[in-house]
Amino acid sequence: MTLVQIKNLKKSYFRDSLEIPVLTDIDLEIPEGAFLALMGPSGSGKTTLLNLLAGIDRPTSGDVVVAGENISKMSEAELARWRSRHIGLVFQFYNLMPVLTAYENVELPLLLTKLSKGERKKHVETSLSIVGLADRMDHYPRQLSGGQEQRVAIARAIVSDPSLILADEPTGDLDKNSAEEIMTLLSRLNAEFKKTIVIVTHDPRAAEKAHTIRHLDKGELG
Amino acid sequence: MFVIKLIIRNAFRHKLRTFLTILGLALAVMAFGLIRTFITAWYSGADAAAPDRLATRSAVSIIFPLPLAYKEQIEKIDGVEEVTYANWFGGIYVDPQNFFANFAVDPPTFFKIYPEYLVKPEYMEAFNRERNAAIVGTKLADRFSWKIGDQVNLIGTIYPGDWPFVIRGLYTGKDETIDETAFMFRWDYLDETMRQTMPGRAGQVGWYVIKISDPNRASEISDKIDSRFDNSLAETLTETEKAFQLSFVQMAGTIIAGLQIISGLIIGVILLVLANTMAMSARERIPEYAYLKTIGFRSFHLVGLVGGESLFIAGLGAVSGLIFLYLVSKPIAIAVATFFPVFKPQPVTLILAICAAAVVGVAAAIFPVTRAVRMKIIEGLRVVE
Numbered sequence: 198m199t200l201v202q203i204k205n206l207k208k209s210y211f212r213d214s215l216e217i218p219v220l221t222d223i224d225l226e227i228p229e230g231a232f233l234a235l236m237g238p239s240g241s242g243k244t245t246l247l248n249l250l251a252g253i254d255r256p257t258s259g260d261v262v263v264a265g266e267n268i269s270k271m272s273e274a275e276l277a278r279w280r281s282r283h284i285g286l287v288f289q290f291y292n293l294m295p296v297l298t299a300y301e302n303v304e305l306p307l308l309l310t311k312l313s314k315g316e317r318k319k320h321v322e323t324s325l326s327i328v329g330l331a332d333r334m335d336h337y338p339r340q341l342s343g344g345q346e347q348r349v350a351i352a353r354a355i356v357s358d359p360s361l362i363l364a365d366e367p368t369g370d371l372d373k374n375s376a377e378e379i380m381t382l383l384s385r386l387n388a389e390f391k392k393t394i395v396i397v398t399h400d401p402r403a404a405e406k407a408h409t410i411r412h413l414d415k416g417e418l419g
Numbered sequence: 420m421f422v423i424k425l426i427i428r429n430a431f432r433h434k435l436r437t438f439l440t441i442l443g444l445a446l447a448v449m450a451f452g453l454i455r456t457f458i459t460a461w462y463s464g465a466d467a468a469a470p471d472r473l474a475t476r477s478a479v480s481i482i483f484p485l486p487l488a489y490k491e492q493i494e495k496i497d498g499v500e501e502v503t504y505a506n507w508f509g510g511i512y513v514d515p516q517n518f519f520a521n522f523a524v525d526p527p528t529f530f531k532i533y534p535e536y537l538v539k540p541e542y543m544e545a546f547n548r549e550r551n552a553a554i555v556g557t558k559l560a561d562r563f564s565w566k567i568g569d570q571v572n573l574i575g576t577i578y579p580g581d582w583p584f585v586i587r588g589l590y591t592g593k594d595e596t597i598d599e600t601a602f603m604f605r606w607d608y609l610d611e612t613m614r615q616t617m618p619g620r621a622g623q624v625g626w627y628v629i630k631i632s633d634p635n636r637a638s639e640i641s642d643k644i645d646s647r648f649d650n651s652l653a654e655t656l657t658e659t660e661k662a663f664q665l666s667f668v669q670m671a672g673t674i675i676a677g678l679q680i681i682s683g684l685i686i687g688v689i690l691l692v693l694a695n696t697m698a699m700s701a702r703e704r705i706p707e708y709a710y711l712k713t714i715g716f717r718s719f720h721l722v723g724l725v726g727g728e729s730l731f732i733a734g735l736g737a738v739s740g741l742i743f744l745y746l747v748s749k750p751i752a753i754a755v756a757t758f759f760p761v762f763k764p765q766p767v768t769l770i771l772a773i774c775a776a777a778v779v780g781v782a783a784a785i786f787p788v789t790r791a792v793r794m795k796i797i798e799g800l801r802v803v804e
Contacts, residue, residue: 253713253796274717281715288800292710296428306714308421 200360200393201227201250206259208245208416219245220416223259227395232387234407235397241413243397244365250395251284251363252276264360281309285354287364291346293338293353299325300334303353310357324352327390328382344375351382355392362386364396368403380406422720426727429700430735437732440696444736444779445743447689448772452744453751454682455768458675460759465664467596467761470634472532474663475627475644478654481666484623485653487610492647498631498640503528504624506609510573510582510602512563518758519559521573521602523609532630535593542567542588550608552587556599558756560589573602578609580616598760628660686775689736693783697729701787708791709799718792725791726784733780737773744772 206223209216220242227233235243248254249261252268253276261268264283271279285306293302303324307317325331328348338346347367354362364383368376384406386392396407404410412419431437459466475493477483484506493502506523526547530538538546538554546552555565565571565586573582584604592599606624614621631640641657648655658666668675701708708721744764752762 248797251713253800277712277715277717280713286710286713288710290706292706292800294425294707294710296425296432305711309715 198229199226200229200231200264201225201395202260202262203250204260204262206246206249206261207257208242208249208254209257218416220249220256223416223418225411225418227393229393230387230391231393231395232384232406232408233395234404234410235395235413236399236401236404236410237413239399242416243413246413247363247365247395247397250361251286252280281306281357283360285357285359285362287347287350287354287362287367289366289369291338291343291350291370293346293349295338298335298337299330299341299349299352302338302349303356306353306357320356320358321352324356325349327355327386328352342375343371344378347371347375347379348382351379351386355386355390360393362392362394364394366398367396368398368400376400376403422723422727425724426731429704429724430728430731432700436696436699440692440732441736441739443692444689444733444776445739447685447692448737448740448776449743449747451682451685451689451775452741452764452768452772453748454678454685455771456744456748456762456764457759458678458682459765459768460755460762461668461671461675462665463596463598463759463761465661465668467535467598468659468661468664469535470637470659470661471631472660473629473631473637473641473644473657474660475629475655475657476625476663478645478656481626483653484620484625485627485655487622487624489627489648489653489655490624493627493629493644496640496643496647498633498636498643499629500632501528501532501630502627503532504606504627505529506606506623506625507577508573508575508582508604508609509577510575512571512573517563519562519600519602520598521604523606524603525606529603532628535597536590537593538588538590542590545587546605549585549587550605550611551582551584553584553602553604554588554590555586555602556760557589557591558599558760559602560586562600562756578613578617578620580612582612595763596761600756600760626663629657686779689733689775690779690782693729693733693736693779694786696732697725697783697787700728701725701791705791705794705799705802709794709796709802712794712796712799721791722788725788726781729784729787730777730780733776733783737776740776741769741772 203223203225206220208220209218223246235246237243245254249256256269259269266279268276268279300321303321304317307320312320322331325334328351330345330348330352333341333345341349367383368379371379380403383394383396387394396403398404477485490502490504493499503525508521508523510521511517530536530543542554546554553571567586569586571584571586573584575582610621631637637659644657645655711720748762748764755762
């Protein structure tokens with residue numbers, strides 16, 4: 198079953214009257230449970246495509262349909278609600294809140310839901326257990342290694358049980374061993390928990406873990 | 420709850436910066452409070468004035484005396500209940516630096532018209548009995564360690580000579596707004612001495628204070644008094660006691676206006692200090708705000724986070740500043756007691772300081788809030804901390 202359907206997607210940036218095309222005529226289908234790696238040189242449009250999938254950027258034309266909903270037509274408020282239900286995001290630099298503990302960081306996406314405190318606790322503890330950090334709940338990001346920080350970020354991405362996990366260079370700031378751990382964890386989430394994952398990476402070793410690799414070059418999907 | 424927790428933790432993320440900001444705010448609030456307290460102290464005499472008392476002085480200037488004979492004529496005017504009079508003596512005790520207010524007053528009437536000066540009956544009796552008796556405020560007596568029975572010599576300036584007095588009584592104010600640093604002695608002692616040494620200056624009073632039956636008739640009675648002495652050698656100007664007191668305060672009007680401008684500038688300084696901190700904080704947290712937006716936090720959440728932090732820091736600064744103000748105002752009150760008998764931060768000063776801090780807290784958050792709300796998620800996420 199198709200989870201993501203991208204049709205005739207075009208994205209351009211405008212500098213004054215000059216149009217700078219970033220993505221041209223992208224068509225892509227991502228089935229549920231897929232593990233897709235998007236590769237390509239810098240400036241090829243990988244991150245832009247990921248942002249469009251996440252609903253944090255808008256296409257110039259074309260449609261992005263995720264789980265049957267066309268997000269290109271949604272208002273900002275609708276997009277914000279949609280993201281909180283369907284998307285788990287992982288970033289290269291983790292984007293954890295330094296003043297919150299690992300537990301509190303993971304709890305963040307649940308604060309806007311109607312879950313009770315007890316239910317939130319259960320979800321957070323489960324997520325942190327999945328990423329192997331149940332014993333680091335009360336640690337602040339500064340007390341964790343880079344790999345551990347990224348695992349907290351992954352726990353935060355999965356805590357609301359999203360339809361789609363999107364990771365932008367998740368190993369870009371990590372050493373080889375930590376990068377290996379993170380990719381193994383993402384593979385496990387895909388294999389054991391049937392999560393649909395799309396990662397953007399430069400790293401061929403990281404991309405190897407994905408089931409499908411697609412290359413972007415000059416805004417065109419190969 | 421989460422927002423409050425995040426506000427508090429964010430506020431202390433850079434402890435030194437926040438501490439210095441709060442200290443800066445506290446010192447500014449304290450300075451603001453001190454200036455407002457000085458201004459209030461300046462006006463305290465006027466504020467303590469009774470609405471049912473009028474003051475009559477020479478129409479030319481307060482420095483010109485009025486004849487004692489006016490008393491009887493004023494007493495006859497409809498609506499006048501009691502009349503007393505006084506002279507500014509301007510005596511020096513040992514050294515000109517030991518300044519305090521000293522007046523010659525009419526014993527039978529003065530304390531009747533000024534019931535806010537509380538004098539024990541035995542002191543009053545002694546004051547009425549002895550020609551060179553004096554009644555002094557308790558704060559003044561404490562200042563010079565004077566006791567009942569002590570002889571105090573004042574050196575006359577307006578009325579030349581060496582003037583011996585005996586302290587026969589102390590007075591206290593009925594509340595803390597009443598000046599307790601004045602020195603009062605009998606007007607007849609002054610007059611008799613003048614009659615012997617400078618007869619031309621006898622039988623003259625500095626000003627009259629008139630108790631009226633109805634404060635609503637103050638204007639009408641004032642007009643009647645002044646018209647009674649129209650075209651005389653000593654025309655009068657009668658006004659409410661408050662206006663009379665304000666005429667002295669307004670002599671220092673430029674200084675007060677200057678102080679008010681400075682207190683306004685201090686608010687500006689507070690605003691800049693806090694706005695700088697908030698702008699730095701918000702800039703550093705752009706990726707965090709972008710992430711919060713990504714997971715569904717809305718603009719009003721960011722307004723709450725940034726605005727709340729600004730108000731929290733402003734509030735801490737204001738509270739610390741007011742504590743400092745109370746700590747320093749006591750020693751300052753002692754040091755300036757001669758010039759400002761009632762030097763104490765008033766509730767209105769505290770309310771003004773808190774309001775100013777709240778306004779500053781909101782104003783300092785406007786720029787960073789606008790930035791956080793308008794920021795596009797992808798631009799925010801691109802910023803590397």
